[in-house]
Amino acid sequence: MRIRVINPNASEAVTSRIALAASAAARTGTEIEVIRCSSGPSAIQSHYEMVLAGPGLLDAVRDGEQRGCDGYVLASFGDPGLDAAREITRAPVVGIGEAAMHAASYLAGGFIIVTTLPRMRIFAERLAADCGMERHCRSVTVVDCDIRTLAADPAGMLERMALACSEALDTHGADAVVLGSAGMAGLGRDLSQRIGVPVVDGVAVAVKWVEGLADLALATSRRGPFAAPESLR
Amino acid sequence: MRIRVINPNASEAVTSRIALAASAAARTGTEIEVIRCSSGPSAIQSHYEMVLAGPGLLDAVRDGEQRGCDGYVLASFGDPGLDAAREITRAPVVGIGEAAMHAASYLAGGFIIVTTLPRMRIFAERLAADCGMERHCRSVTVVDCDIRTLAADPAGMLERMALACSEALDTHGADAVVLGSAGMAGLGRDLSQRIGVPVVDGVAVAVKWVEGLADLALATSRRGPFAAPESLR
Amino acid sequence: MRIRVINPNASEAVTSRIALAASAAARTGTEIEVIRCSSGPSAIQSHYEMVLAGPGLLDAVRDGEQRGCDGYVLASFGDPGLDAAREITRAPVVGIGEAAMHAASYLAGGFIIVTTLPRMRIFAERLAADCGMERHCRSVTVVDCDIRTLAADPAGMLERMALACSEALDTHGADAVVLGSAGMAGLGRDLSQRIGVPVVDGVAVAVKWVEGLADLALATSRRGPFAAPESLR
Amino acid sequence: MRIRVINPNASEAVTSRIALAASAAARTGTEIEVIRCSSGPSAIQSHYEMVLAGPGLLDAVRDGEQRGCDGYVLASFGDPGLDAAREITRAPVVGIGEAAMHAASYLAGGFIIVTTLPRMRIFAERLAADCGMERHCRSVTVVDCDIRTLAADPAGMLERMALACSEALDTHGADAVVLGSAGMAGLGRDLSQRIGVPVVDGVAVAVKWVEGLADLALATSRRGPFAAPESLR
Amino acid sequence: MRIRVINPNASEAVTSRIALAASAAARTGTEIEVIRCSSGPSAIQSHYEMVLAGPGLLDAVRDGEQRGCDGYVLASFGDPGLDAAREITRAPVVGIGEAAMHAASYLAGGFIIVTTLPRMRIFAERLAADCGMERHCRSVTVVDCDIRTLAADPAGMLERMALACSEALDTHGADAVVLGSAGMAGLGRDLSQRIGVPVVDGVAVAVKWVEGLADLALATSRRGPFAAPESLR
Amino acid sequence: MRIRVINPNASEAVTSRIALAASAAARTGTEIEVIRCSSGPSAIQSHYEMVLAGPGLLDAVRDGEQRGCDGYVLASFGDPGLDAAREITRAPVVGIGEAAMHAASYLAGGFIIVTTLPRMRIFAERLAADCGMERHCRSVTVVDCDIRTLAADPAGMLERMALACSEALDTHGADAVVLGSAGMAGLGRDLSQRIGVPVVDGVAVAVKWVEGLADLALATSRRGPFAAPESLR
16 A cells, blocks of 8 residues: 655655654555655745645645555645645545544543644644534644754754643643644654653554555545546546 | 735636626725736636635735735635735735625624535535634525636526525525625625625625725734744745 | 714713724715714613613614614624614614624734623623634633723723733734723724734724625615514514 | 513513413412513514513513512513623523523423514524523424414414424424413413424423522522622612 | 432432432422432442443432332433433433533523532533533532542531632632532532532432423423333333 | 454344454454443443443453453444543544544545434434534434344345435535444445445444554553543552
């Protein structure tokens, strides 16, 4: 099985982290292709950058279709382009945000999301609402750190993340943490050991979800809002 | 006052209709610039096309900033790119969807949205939720007609729209209609006469809302999620 | 165009502030009539007083109909009597609460409402829910000051309002302020300068909204819940 | 125990029906005083009439305070003036709408509300939302009949109500009926026999709820939004 | 009238407190039978214990049917087994949680729930959502004390409860307290005197609600989800 | 990896279907143990039966803990006992209802649930709300057939299911189907071929989800509401 994991930004540090986490999550026999969108912004930390990243992300899906990919992971926490991607492939497409939150809802009574910058809070909040996790998500906390800094020296950031998470877990009565940025990919286990609750890494979970959907031959619906766009038919 | 009205698709027929409706709505002294995004898709009738239309729309805002525009109307009903546009200008930016729905909520106990194709329903439903109009919007009805066909011969479509709306108003106990596509711009008055309830044209209302906000010198917040993106600072 | 702005309470100080703000907001050619309901309570700071203020407010609308008013602004933040007023005129009727919140939603990711007394919080919260702004309104903060004191010496209150707002903006991650009392009308610009985010004055915005709706000949629906009451037919 | 049941309209037919239902519901030892607000509108079938009925209803509460009433039932389905009444007495105040819906939620998986005229639907829908019964209330159905006609010849209306209710129960998968107008008071048992599901009469239930709260000496909170209005202190 | 009050746990201390509160609430002529489920867990402080308590609770209802009970109170705050109980009797069944919250909504603008252990918070939050009181319930606070300790020495706990409640009322702007555990039954009046707001004891209120429903001959619906289970027909 | 799939009812026909679907879904190396709760009811088609099934289901989990199971699937659509099971094992526990709905939300703009009997509708509706899928679930449709009949002759039921689903998909504008009963396990592919949209079988998906969570060593939180019950410590 070949799963394409798409990082819609151009950052090599972030892409490396995603690659590490996705490969570690994949089972034997799953081939992970991590795509960096070199035409995209170096980070998606605004709505503006999210819009700019869209076309490159969709190119990566269309290219994947040429190569016969069996599924796609969109590795940007706000899950941009998710519905658009679903229109242009029949293979399953899962966003790291929705995957992480649904998984966390199986493991805890309530979770917090830890994200990078204060302005990213609104992305996490809206995503939680869009994927039905408004009640399960008790709060969004920030480490106040650029995604590239984070991705470049994640170990150095761990302590800061642990502090922010521990405080937010206590204040909001939550019992698990969702990593709210692809730049944090791979930090789940270390962070979990420090703070004593499950930490869910969306990159890893989305890989497992796509493996599962593809195993079951569950494809995106051909009917309704995810039918192929007229301009591509 | 100069208001830039941006049609994120490339259709000339749709752009003409928008221009007509916006100019008719503007007061003396307001200069309306209608921008057609020639690099965009010829219609936005899928999420895929919505994503592709994004960068062109933002270019049109950035260009407007060079020319000193006092406000922006985003003339695509799903209100794509709205938050991104707000990050790159301090002038007020209003989407035709949110403007139309809020106006309709002042005029009726509940409204329906009339849109073009069945697959556009989900756009209207999500937009209604995003701008707080979930309870006010009683239903989304469709005329099952491509936006370009509609824009090219709106008079021919009026009867069909009147039928669809009348039936939906009765079924869902609603009392006003929101035009759910920029391709319907300018049809409000004629449709209203046929069906006997207010019909709200988002292009017209958004022009009035921007005039009003600009008059009051109300600008997009410099703080929080709409602060300028780092890559543009 | 003649817009009647109705203050349902009897306070002259509050009426003066409303008049100032409404006149400053009106464009050339708009005639603003501010009506003080002398039979009403001197302030609306309880549900009891809100009920007592109702009939006088409706008298002011009916009287406006005799005089051919083109639209109405109801200048009490809880938006009492709004639906009733819509039943007895075809001209557009806009409440200062709904207008302010919808405008704020165009300018910021989230807003706070600043109101007078702790017991007014529930009015603001319910109004936010009623006009679909539950998610956009992050919190309601109070200056703990009677509306008449406030209206009599608004400059003296500015510092106190600035402090309360700044703290609430930080705590709740909001980016704009809605003035939650007609007694605060006209304070928007000064307060905005102190706290660095947009401050939305509902009296001013509602005047612009009514101008816009009247320009477009958008009238309250004749059908459904806003049809004329039988006793007036 | 003395319970004052207030009909905020002036209709004698409606008042008689309320009196019958309230007296039948009261236990031995409870004295029921039914008050007709002769200064009020002859029916409350619009928001306009609801506003006009407010002051008379509050007068009836204040007068009840002079006479030492132990509790109040507000016998108009939209529950107008409820919060205002709670500010001016410490005795418990219960509206027939909230009482009926909460009772119905104990008896069935979902209920419908049957009301008089199409324009009353919005009152019932909003009330259901306000008292937390949005999910429990599956639909609002109408018999399309003026409240006074209904109250004057309820037996004649029973068949029509039974038909409307049976159809709505089937269509919406509901299992109980809430009488949505004080003019229907007393019809519960007969209607229930015809349609085979519980029919909840708010006048009767509200009397029982007030008896219960008064037995337990549970009084309206002295603190917060229901503290006495300043003008009455 | 005979009302069976069922304590689904096996604790004698808790059962005694329930018996005291229920008897004090009952009117002359109401016979209260308090049933302790000796086969149940000694406390219900986890979902696990809640599931284990279910069959015993239903046995107590079926046994009550043999003895001709006129109504049932389920005296465990999370309201476990409520819907199941409604399927196996036509007599009214009321849970102490829903009864307390609905009563509190009549008395205050917003309430808090005080419960025993932090892990019980999620029970109270879900119950508030299930019975429509999500907006009315402003917060859930804990005294951090096992239900059996509490029930054994309630007077000793009063001060601690008063402190926790006073702080939560201030922080969350609430005006009444709901006792969130059957082990607190009977403490309402004393706690209310200390903190100055109404305190609602669900055991007492549920007894009154059942008396009222039984007086009105309102029975659980025979149709729909509460019809008798096939295995019992 | 050993995954225990628990059927809380005693039906052999249903258990066989679950076993077939679970085994087909499992990857090489996953050992599936399907447990039939012989002490449970022969079907769970009421709240009463759901309560009775609870203790047996938990026994099956506790027994699984003795045998070192790596994860659990609860194979009853209403997801009974889910939170309780999470308290008594650290291995991941997934319900077939939540798994199916989350998967369907990745594949379609909206889905319907097809269930057995009309009285099961409320189970599906509540579950959709509990797992955040209220907006995604457009409707619940029924084939009006007992789960045991269905499980005994699923092929015979396929046509009936196809008809019910096709009609509901059209009426409610949905694009995928969720199988709303464990008795339908294994019918996904055949049904999907007949109706042309994805059909999601919760038994299959939950197996994949548990495989994924176990691969990632994601365990239920030890803190908060899913900590071990005191009586088991």
